[in-house]
Amino acid sequence: MSQARRRGAFDGSESGRLDRREFVKLCLMAAAAVGLPASAARKMVEAVDHGLKPSVIWLSFQECTGCTESLLRTSHPGLADLILDVISLDYHEALCAAAGEQAEAARRRAMEEHAGKYVCVIEGAIPTKDGGIYCQIGGRTALEIVEETARRAGAIIAIGSCASFGGVPSADPNPTEAKGAPQVLQDRRVVTIPGCPANPYTFLGVVLQFVTFGTLPALDERGRPLFAYRRTIHEDCPRRPHFDAGQFAETFGDEGHRKGYCLYKLGCKGPQTHAPCALKRFGEVGAWPIGVGHPCAGCTESHLAFRVPIHTMVKIEHPTPPSTFPPTTPEHGKVSPVATGIAGLVGGALLGAGFRWARKLDEEESSTEEVPS
Amino acid sequence: MTMNRRALLKGLGAVGVATATGGRAAVARSRRPVAEDAVGMLYDATRCIGCKTCMVACRRANHLPYEKPGHPWDDPVDLSGRTKTVIQRYRGREGQSYMKRQCLHCLDPACVSVCMIGAMHKSEGGIVAYDPDRCIGCRYCQVACPFNVPRFQWDSPTPKIVKCEMCRHLLARGRLPACCEVCPTGAVQFGKRKALLAEAKRRIARHPDRYVHKIYGESDAGGTQVLYLSSVPFEKLGLPHLGTESVPRLSETVQHGIYKGFIVPAALYVLIGAAVRRHHRQRSVDERKEET
Ligand code: SF4
Ligand code: SF4
Ligand code: SF4
Ligand code: SF4
Numbered sequence: 014m015s016q017a018r019r020r021g022a023f024d025g026s027e028s029g030r031l032d033r034r035e036f037v038k039l040c041l042m043a044a045a046a047v048g049l050p051a052s053a054a055r056k057m058v059e060a061v062d063h064g065l066k067p068s069v070i071w072l073s074f075q076e077c078t079g080c081t082e083s084l085l086r087t088s089h090p091g092l093a094d095l096i097l098d099v100i101s102l103d104y105h106e107a108l109c110a111a112a113g114e115q116a117e118a119a120r121r122r123a124m125e126e127h128a129g130k131y132v133c134v135i136e137g138a139i140p141t142k143d144g145g146i147y148c149q150i151g152g153r154t155a156l157e158i159v160e161e162t163a164r165r166a167g168a169i170i171a172i173g174s175c176a177s178f179g180g181v182p183s184a185d186p187n188p189t190e191a192k193g194a195p196q197v198l199q200d201r202r203v204v205t206i207p208g209c210p211a212n213p214y215t216f217l218g219v220v221l222q223f224v225t226f227g228t229l230p231a232l233d234e235r236g237r238p239l240f241a242y243r244r245t246i247h248e249d250c251p252r253r254p255h256f257d258a259g260q261f262a263e264t265f266g267d268e269g270h271r272k273g274y275c276l277y278k279l280g281c282k283g284p285q286t287h288a289p290c291a292l293k294r295f296g297e298v299g300a301w302p303i304g305v306g307h308p309c310a311g312c313t314e315s316h317l318a319f320r321v322p323i324h325t326m327v328k329i330e331h332p333t334p335p336s337t338f339p340p341t342t343p344e345h346g347k348v349s350p351v352a353t354g355i356a357g358l359v360g361g362a363l364l365g366a367g368f369r370w371a372r373k374l375d376e377e378e379s380s381t382e383e384v385p386s
Numbered sequence: 387m388t389m390n391r392r393a394l395l396k397g398l399g400a401v402g403v404a405t406a407t408g409g410r411a412a413v414a415r416s417r418r419p420v421a422e423d424a425v426g427m428l429y430d431a432t433r434c435i436g437c438k439t440c441m442v443a444c445r446r447a448n449h450l451p452y453e454k455p456g457h458p459w460d461d462p463v464d465l466s467g468r469t470k471t472v473i474q475r476y477r478g479r480e481g482q483s484y485m486k487r488q489c490l491h492c493l494d495p496a497c498v499s500v501c502m503i504g505a506m507h508k509s510e511g512g513i514v515a516y517d518p519d520r521c522i523g524c525r526y527c528q529v530a531c532p533f534n535v536p537r538f539q540w541d542s543p544t545p546k547i548v549k550c551e552m553c554r555h556l557l558a559r560g561r562l563p564a565c566c567e568v569c570p571t572g573a574v575q576f577g578k579r580k581a582l583l584a585e586a587k588r589r590i591a592r593h594p595d596r597y598v599h600k601i602y603g604e605s606d607a608g609g610t611q612v613l614y615l616s617s618v619p620f621e622k623l624g625l626p627h628l629g630t631e632s633v634p635r636l637s638e639t640v641q642h643g644i645y646k647g648f649i650v651p652a653a654l655y656v657l658i659g660a661a662v663r664r665h666h667r668q669r670s671v672d673e674r675k676e677e678t
Contacts, residue, residue: 332460334438338475339463341624
């Protein structure tokens with residue numbers, strides 16, 4: 014894909030259109046990348062043929078643009094292809110050519126034209142203290158903008174940990190009382206894609222499913238798509254055999270660390286962190302924290318990220334057996350049936366004796382009671 | 387299924403009658419026939435790779451708590467009040483082998499024989515099942531089992547006996563026992579005992595150099611429904627020589643014989659009791675007369 018086409022991608026011009034063959038290929042690739050069936054690709058093509066490119070409005074608040082950056086680095090499909098051919102990105106502060114009033118007008122126009130159908134993507138936390146004055150765009154607070162834009166959206170996606178549950182801006186002492194989109198939009202269903210940054214393919218998967226089928230994936234209780242957040246990092250971690258064998262890096266740069274041992278003792282949050290990073294990594298080069306020797310920071314978990322210090326150890330959520338084995342138990346002696354019979358006899362005798370002794374006690378008791386009277 | 391008081395008393399009454407009459411037990415108790423529909427499992431230790439997936443699946447399927455909560459690993463070393471199956475390893479002069487410890491579902495189980503209340507019982511397909519609502523916590527089954535299988539929940543305020551019940555709750559829903567369902571190598575398989583026995587024989591015939599030429603459980607301890615194949619002698623795996631008679635067949639014969647011998651002293655005891663009682667009554671009547 015040429016740079017020229019990439020540049021042309023965001024002004025809505027038709028100059029960089031793919032031919033049909035390439036477009037079908039793109040849709041197939043997109044479907045495959047996010048685990049949709051091949052039939053989904055056909056549907057995508059049909060939808061676009063009918064001019065049904067969903068409008069996407071991307072709101073940015075208290076964030077670092079890391080999620081956008083990570084999305085820009087996808088190549089199966091590339092974001093440029095996606096924006097140009099499959100969706101219509103009508104508003105994105107970092108990417109749109111327009112600025113100021115012009116950009117705001119584009120957002121309002123898209124909201125009017127696609128009311129009830131557009132996808133509202135939220136990146137960044139929303140400050141709520143003092144009426145939300147700590148983040149304003151065009152003189153309006155993030156709170157107002159998010160409420161106005163989300164109200165008429167067909168689907169709301171919170172991308173990244175900040176939008177999902179507050180993230181960095183909400184870390185102690187949280188001076189702006191920053192909150193995630195689900196906390197602000199309590200009466201709406203918000204798909205959250207936490208991660209710092211969010212995994213771009215999870216986002217693409219959700220968007221493409223919505224584009225193709227008009228549905229949203231199954232979510233967990235925190236709004237995370239189960240297809241990506243059902244399992245913990247620990248379950249799929251390539252260092253897991255070292256964990257099972259009790260081989261740990263004790264400090265950064267020690268022998269265990271250099272040998273690629275498990276990072277649990279360095280504070281790895283993988284055992285409690287539900288995220289797909291171990292399987293679908295970042296930057297198209299397979300990079301991810303544990304891969305480069307840093308413990309997982311638990312960025313997708315609201316109770317861990319920016320709350321539990323990075324090098325604090327956590328409990329294992331689902332402990333499993335280690336890779337060591339107990340010995341087969343030593344042989345134990347035969348139980349001879351005669352012994353069982355004798356044991357029964359002895360037991361019976363003891364029982365009888367006990368019974369008589371108890372009777373005697375009773376009698377003694379009643380005789381002592383009689384003394385004072 | 388709860389047992390009401392009436393049924394319990396009836397059961398105890400029957401025990402009393404049986405004890406008093408001595409039954410026909412002086413003759414050795416007859417051997418239990420293998421039921422046509424007997425189900426079972428075949429654990430082929432030579433196929434086991436020690437992955438312990440079965441242990442994880444067993445815990446999940448039976449809602450068992452972790453062996454040591456809060457510990458980084460779930461590492462039972464033996465069966466316990468929290469663990470129904472455990473993979474162990476033998477390493478020694480005879481080579482190396484894994485061993486899946488669990489209930490063997492004896493054809494004629496000692497645990498059932500000693501359970502005075504029928505909590506441990508043979509259920510559908512010959513599965514040795516446990517009914518916690520009947521259990522009085524005497525732990526006789528634990529003592530009686532020649533394989534040391536049933537375990538007691540010592541740390542629970544409402545303790546139960548814990549042992550493999552061949553995942554009968556899953557079988558009832560048309561599923562396989564959890565361990566057989568997940569085993570990646572087919573080292574542990576579920577099926578009709580008859581078919582598994584034939585399969586085990588076929589394997590030994592096909593690879594005579596791989597196996598010890600014996601199927602543990604075919605007739606050991608009167609036969610078990612969980613069968614074992616191994617490349618190392620079975621004692622090394624903790625499966626002892628028990629002979630081919632079931633433990634209860636012998637112990638019941640002995641015990642019932644002894645009980646039968648009890649009839650004479652028991653009758654004597656009743657007689658003496660009656661005499662004492664009569665005497666006692668006479669005395670109190672006399673005393674009352676004196677008082678007036
Ligand atoms: S503790 Fe972390 S590094 Fe170790 S296996 Fe689990 S996820 Fe991987
Ligand atoms: S192995 Fe033990 S617990 Fe299992 S059926 Fe036999 S006697 Fe009962
Ligand atoms: S049959 Fe069920 S209870 Fe028995 S060992 Fe297998 S999984 Fe555990
Ligand atoms: S799942 Fe199968 S192979 Fe793995 S340890 Fe259990 S019996 Fe062996």
